[in-house]
Amino acid sequence: MSRFAHPAGDRHAEPPAHERPPLAPADLNRINPTIWPRTSGRVDGALTIGDVDVRELVREHGTPLYVLDEHDVRSRMRDYATAFAGSEVHYAGKAFLCKEVVRWLRDEGLGLDVASGGELAVALSVGFPPERITLHGNNKSVAELTRALEAGIGHIVVDSYEEIARLGFLADRHGKRPKVMVRVTTGVEAHTHEFIATAHDDQKFGLSLSSGAAAEAVRRILALPSLELVGLHSHIGSQIVDTAGFEVAARRLATLLVQIKAEHDVLLPELDLGGGYGIAYIEGDEAPDIKQIADSLREIVAKVCTDAGLPVPRLTVEPGRTIVGPGGITLYEVGTVKDVEGLRTYVSVDGGMSDNLRTALYGADYTAVLASRESSAEPMLSRVVGKHCESGDIVVRDCFLPADLAPGDLIAVAATGAYCRSMAHNYNYLPKPAVVAVADGEARVIVRGETEDDLLRGQL
Ligand SMILES: Cc1ncc(COP(=O)(O)O)c(C=O)c1O
Numbered sequence: 001m002s003r004f005a006h007p008a009g010d011r012h013a014e015p016p017a018h019e020r021p022p023l024a025p026a027d028l029n030r031i032n033p034t035i036w037p038r039t040s041g042r043v044d045g046a047l048t049i050g051d052v053d054v055r056e057l058v059r060e061h062g063t064p065l066y067v068l069d070e071h072d073v074r075s076r077m078r079d080y081a082t083a084f085a086g087s088e089v090h091y092a093g094k095a096f097l098c099k100e101v102v103r104w105l106r107d108e109g110l111g112l113d114v115a116s117g118g119e120l121a122v123a124l125s126v127g128f129p130p131e132r133i134t135l136h137g138n139n140k141s142v143a144e145l146t147r148a149l150e151a152g153i154g155h156i157v158v159d160s161y162e163e164i165a166r167l168g169f170l171a172d173r174h175g176k177r178p179k180v181m182v183r184v185t186t187g188v189e190a191h192t193h194e195f196i197a198t199a200h201d202d203q204k205f206g207l208s209l210s211s212g213a214a215a216e217a218v219r220r221i222l223a224l225p226s227l228e229l230v231g232l233h234s235h236i237g238s239q240i241v242d243t244a245g246f247e248v249a250a251r252r253l254a255t256l257l258v259q260i261k262a263e264h265d266v267l268l269p270e271l272d273l274g275g276g277y278g279i280a281y282i283e284g285d286e287a288p289d290i291k292q293i294a295d296s297l298r299e300i301v302a303k304v305c306t307d308a309g310l311p312v313p314r315l316t317v318e319p320g321r322t323i324v325g326p327g328g329i330t331l332y333e334v335g336t337v338k339d340v341e342g343l344r345t346y347v348s349v350d351g352g353m354s355d356n357l358r359t360a361l362y363g364a365d366y367t368a369v370l371a372s373r374e375s376s377a378e379p380m381l382s383r384v385v386g387k388h389c390e391s392g393d394i395v396v397r398d399c400f401l402p403a404d405l406a407p408g409d410l411i412a413v414a415a416t417g418a419y420c421r422s423m424a425h426n427y428n429y430l431p432k433p434a435v436v437a438v439a440d441g442e443a444r445v446i447v448r449g450e451t452e453d454d455l456l457r458g459q460l
């Protein structure tokens with residue numbers, strides 16, 4: 001995913017032109033609206049979000065700090081509801097889930113995808129309507145399936161033959177008949193990092209279309225009276241900006257639906273096309289247009305089905321990153337600024353891979369700016385690193401920061417709303433930072449930051 005990774009096996013080779021560090025931006029102080037939250041800007045030199053000055057946020061809540069722009073997130077929820085009017089939009093909670101985000105979803109009329117019993121518990125704890133919840137996972141436990149059945153959630157997406165048998169048995173025992181979908185591996189090679197591509201055959205998710213496993217799963221479900229097969233599901237991967245893969249997957253899924261009608265005389269009323277749409281992380285990134293995606297997916301499915309003389313199924317999409325990613329930032333305080341002669345400057349901040357694992361895990365790119373003030377100093381090629389005991393503990397691999405950067409300055413990293421707090425961990429016993437929602441000049445803690453007591457809890 002990183003544009004700047006060195007070719008494997010030769011760490012000293014000059015990287016090809018497209019992998020070299022970027023040129024310094026013309027204006028280091030710029031808050032590019034395609035990357036930063038919708039309400040962000042600079043006032044008196046300092047970054048503001050939701051009309052709140054980040055210096056105030058830090059005075060009140062410390063650093064590192066996740067900040068979520070409520071207007072940004074809610075407006076993206078509404079953008080999806082509008083673009084996919086007539087279809088279902090289920091927010092993928094794995095991107096970032098907490099009680100308050102669930103309340104926003106409920107207000108804005110979206111559904112929710114959960115990938116574990118824990119995510120389900122968050123949703124149910126604030127009374128989210130269970131019929132608007134879908135449960136995913138390649139290895140759901142008996143306890144998770146049982147809880148889903150007891151709560152009466154809307155859909156369970158089955159991912160293996162074992163799960164079909166397990167769920168069929170549990171549903172029978174509990175006197176339930178859940179709506180299920182089959183997760184189909186459509187064979188699409190998504191253009192994204194290997195670890196987050198999910199529709200090629202050689203990975204753990206789903207049942208393969210090409211091998212016939214998906215069709216066999218359909219047969220097995222139809223043979224179980226305790227399961228109601230309502231549709232097919234596909235999710236090809238995450239942070240995908242080339243929309244062609246979504247279209248191929250939608251066509252393949254719709255074609256399978258037509259084949260199922262021919263083989264079983266069963267008309268499935270639903271297709272779930274997953275999520276995975278990319279966002280802009282750095283200058284020059286272009287995020288796909290949601291309205292265009294909605295129109296093209298609807299058109300493709302409608303054509304395949306009407307050509308076969310079948311009614312068009314109800315569509316669902318499951319965006320995570322595109323809803324919550326761009327509205328989130330992380331604030332850090334600079335602790336040390338170390339010039340490594342002839343190479344770059346290492347800017348150490350008070351968080352790192354425990355609050356943002358994505359750079360270490362996928363070589364992800366991010367944008368960072370000096371947030372507590374403006375500066376007219378020269379650009380300095382920088383690497384923003386954390387405080388963990390790992391040299392791979394990098395937050396922003398390559399960026400330009402002003403050469404007068406000093407300890408005590410605040411740095412903001414953009415587009416950290418998705419898959420940062422949700423993948424945070426406690427390596428080196430660093431507490432997970434708080435999440436603060438900002439809107440209309442007010443800031444509210446929506447997830448409390450961990451304390452030393454939290455870190456020691458549970459130890460005997
Ligand atoms: C089944 C499923 N649906 C939806 C998503 C959401 O993906 P994204 O956050 O990339 O939109 C994921 C994660 O990739 C997923 O695994």
Ligand SMILES: N[C@@H](CCCC[NH3+])C(=O)O
Pocket residue numbers: 094196238239358418419423
């Ligand atoms: N966690 C990944 C995406 C995986 C999405 C879930 N299947 C990321 O940060 O990009």
